[in-house]
Amino acid sequence: MAIGLTDEHAALADAVRGWAERNVTSDVRRAGIETRDAETRPAFWPGLAGQGLLGLHVPEEYGGQGAGLPELAVALEELGRALVPGPFLPTVLASAALLRSDAVINDGDGAARAELLPGLADGSRTGALSLAAGLTGTREAGGLRVEGTSTPVLGAALADVIVLPVATGQGEEWVAVDATELEVAVRPALDVTRGVASVTASGVLVPDARVLDGLQGPDVLDLAAVLMGAEAAGIAGWCVTTAADYAKVREQFGRPIGQFQGIKHKCAAMLIELEQARA
Template identity: 40%
Template sequence: MKLVLSPEQQQLREAVRAFLCTAAPLPKVREGYDPQVYARLNGELGLSGLIVPEEYGGAGAGLAELAVALEETGAALLPGPFLATVFATVAVTRLGPAPDKELLTGIAEGRITATLARPDADADITYDGTAVHGTLAQVLSGMEADVLVVPALGADGVVMAAVELAAPGVTRTALETLDITRGQARVVLEGAPARVLGSPPESGVGDRLCVALAAEQLGVLRASLDAIVAYAKIRVAFGRYIGSYQGVKHKLADMHCKLEQAESIVRYAAWAADESPEELPEAAALAQAYVGRACFEVARDHLLLHGGIGFTWEHDAHLFYKRAKADEVLLGPPRLHRARLANLLEL
């Protein structure tokens, strides 16, 4: 088991962090998705192709490297379809020995952004041999993505289909979401042209999505803690820095403990995905059961410790708070993952 980043992973982290600091600083986050930043993210760093196999133009890296990148994009609150594209890539690369070359190559080159219909989506999507029909109530980055990867019921069972979201027969409606840095859309498919990518993977996709999301949540958690620690060193109340008050110090210590535990859990889960698949189900369930809630609690407390200024629209605290809450329930609330973990452990 490896819980410490390798030198190569540290270099990746530093490169992504440096890029995001200059290309997508927090003030720019409020402007929303910038396709030019996304293009540079892929053109200069190749992040969209990080886990795409080398034969399709990607880097062929593992989930451990992807987790490093997602931690940084989470800390920067990167807007746009990067996480959604990661979800779609995870699903497509698990479709068997010969996944869809056209889609993976386009993702690796940064030409295609994609999204994945939620595995637990309450939708009846059907495939008639050439087109898909049905409605998806919530699609992550549905307005920005180019391709939707969706399970659909065909004549011979469920298949994974790819739908061009700009094609005829597709209607997208932007939803009003809690997290203003990353949108969702209602997608109606009325005879939308589709191509079959393969049969749904038997296992592993949902667990890898949980690990990927937990990595982003770890970044949000870390950035929230860094922000309030920095503020506690300069904010003066009643003639003292607020960081000198026992109540604040204890709260910051508790937040740091949550960060340390979350980091270990994410590192372990990413390692399991790459090196020990038999341990992945429990590791992934633990990641979402713990990290999602810990991320929200730290983001919440970081907002509260900022005092009145933290509640204003001008401050960044509410951006972290909302991303943390949206991520916490993106793949189901923590209680569902706790229940799954208990079942896996036969408790």
């Protein structure tokens, strides 16, 4: 178990792993890969949302579970282990970033918070977050006028709302924009389970309630590193386990290859790196 994780986290991991094993089979993954050019929400999406995983880190008053990032990271590791396709990671990245924003947390009447978070938490709305520069903004009465293109944006083609960095004369600001206000174009992606896209804003006026005051680029990068790293650790965990299991049954020269010192060292080195990542 990684440093800082409790028995409750282990129980959560077991529950998520069990759900993934039942609902995201190899056939489901293959079907997603075969139809990735026409990317849609996966059939298991309502079930995933029904487990409350999309809202683990969202306060209960907005339809979430009221937990935190450690719990979300635990869930992401298990979903990564099962190579679950679809917009889970982009959506929780967007909602986690929104929760770090003063505009959402401290907004006087809570309008932005009430509008965005419940849908992201219950799965009725999907999200995405860009880490790429390329957008510029000019202050106008009532909001921020945004121009430019940001690419690549993970999961943008399936997103209903996209969190974007915008360069202004006063520095970088972050905005949450409905995808219908943007031009979203699918781009080639190395990841066969999830797409990327370019996002273009052509004079989009983002209202003040959607300008996320207080959200800083380093904070967003920290969130992305934690959540993407958790998913990557899950994928790595599957790779290590599968490689070790194969080494026990694959025979060469009359015995399992796992008995050869060179293979043992490789498996041990992979396990050490995995445990360092999980810690």
